[in-house]
Amino acid sequence: MSPRRVAVIGLDCLEPSLAFGSLAGRMPFLGSLRGRGRWGRLTSCIPPITVPAWMCMATGQDPGQLGIYGFRNRSDHSHGPLDTATAEMVTAPRLWDLAGRAGLTSVVLGWPLTFPAAPLKGAMVAGPLTPSGSRAGVWPASLGPRLKRWAGGEYLYDIKDFRSAPREELLEQLEVMARRRFAVAHGLRGLYEPELLMMVEMSPDRLHHAFWGDEAALAGHYALIDRLVGELVATLPPETLVLVVSDHGARTLQGGLCMNQWLRGRGYLKLKDPPPEPCPLSAEMVDWPRTRAWAEGGYYSRIYLNIAGREPSGAVPPDQAEALAAQLAAELEALAGPDGRPLGNRVYRPRDIYRQVNRVAPDLILHPGGLAWRALATVGPGPEPIFTAGNDTGPDGANHAQQGVLVAALAGGAALAKAGQEVQGASLYDLFPSLAAWLGLDAPAGGPGAAWDWLPA
Ligand SMILES: [Zn+2]
Secondary structure (H helix, E strand, O other), X not given: OOOOOEEEEEEOOOOHHHHHHHOHHHOHHHHHHHHXXXXXXXXXXXOOOHHHHHHHHXXXXXXXXXXXXXXXXXXXXXXXXXXXXXXXHOOOOOHHHHHHHOOOOEEEEEEOOOOOOOOOOEEEEEOOOOOOOOHHHEEOHXXXXXXXHHHOOOOOOOOOOOOOOOHHHHHHHHHHHHHHHHHHHHHHHHHHOOOEEEEEEOHHHHHHHHHOOOHHHHHHHHHHHHHHHHHHHOOXXXXXXXXXXXXXXEEEOOEEEEHHHHHHHOOOOOEOOOOOOOEXXXXXXXXXXXXXXXXXXXXXXXXXXXXXXXXXOOOEOHHHHHHHHHHHHHHHHOOEOOOOOEOOOEEEOHHHHOOOOOOEOOOEEEEHHHHOEEEEOEEOOOOOOOEEOOOOOOOOOEEEEOEEEEEEEEOOOOOOOOOOOEEEEEEHHHHHHHHHHHHOOOOOOOOOOOOOOOOOO
């Protein structure tokens, strides 16, 4: 019997209401996979962000277990700038580590949070955040020259300045990046014939942020992605289990909530010297001994308490930290938007939503307007306004949404049981136990997910 195989084709930010809804007609290959397989919405982690979401899939661990709460994290309780996450922070075994221990070969391509690329049984091309041309982006390093040959040009880890690049140029770059990534996938698959192929293509995410609302641009790129996925799946051995997944979806961005302005207005954050023009909050601007809380911006907000004995110049007595966190959460959940109606903020405490809380977690995690709004770190001369029409890191039409896509089917023509039926309640944490079971790997328990019972035994 030939060994079982898996191909995970990750499409960052692919939005279910488009892929299964308004643009389903532009994705005939995905439609054929859905018809002979199973499909549904895949609930992301909190926060639903590329880092840590893809690593939650690869390890089955939640962000608290990983100790990775976003692209950037506090490495200690000082007031210094946040550090960018790297692969070295991940200590949990990834699916490809388990595969290697069982003697199976893996190809890992473009998976976020894999830089610097590390040795494995197989090959790895690291994900976004890899500096272009870095020798540490590819393992084994001898593969480097092949990438360019397979890609027919420079292999693109990501698109630089995707919020500000000229639009026509950007749309073309997204296509070039996607074509080259899939060309490299073909090259690696042919060279290694892996039992486990795990790849992530970033262009749908960049597309959504830059072109949300531009139906022609979205439809064209979804159609391209569908062709590229179809061409790759056509080369896989028929018994390969193919998963097409996204780490989160996308939704219309209503505007920005300036969290530090809000904290200032309520007296939680004190500035020594307010800036003459709006700018991001920096540690130097803050009157720390009088500040009880501050926030970082992004697709979601991380709110930190300035606790005496934990932070330098901490202002909150440790025995009052709980009450302050509860008070902030209640005030934020009651916050009205610019139209006077409740904004719909969702506030989470790491210890309530994660199985463990490792490294330095935010004290509160905020999804502004349930992710209809973005969080901005900006402060201005005065504590008003707290709402903005745009984003502070460049124009952006979309925010992340809590649910991504899941399509599972065999590469060959054979249908899964209950083919075509929608799967309910799948989460990205389920991938790790499900794929480990499918491949017969011994996977550590402890994550929040469970193996899908609708996959063949
Ligand atoms: Zn993402």
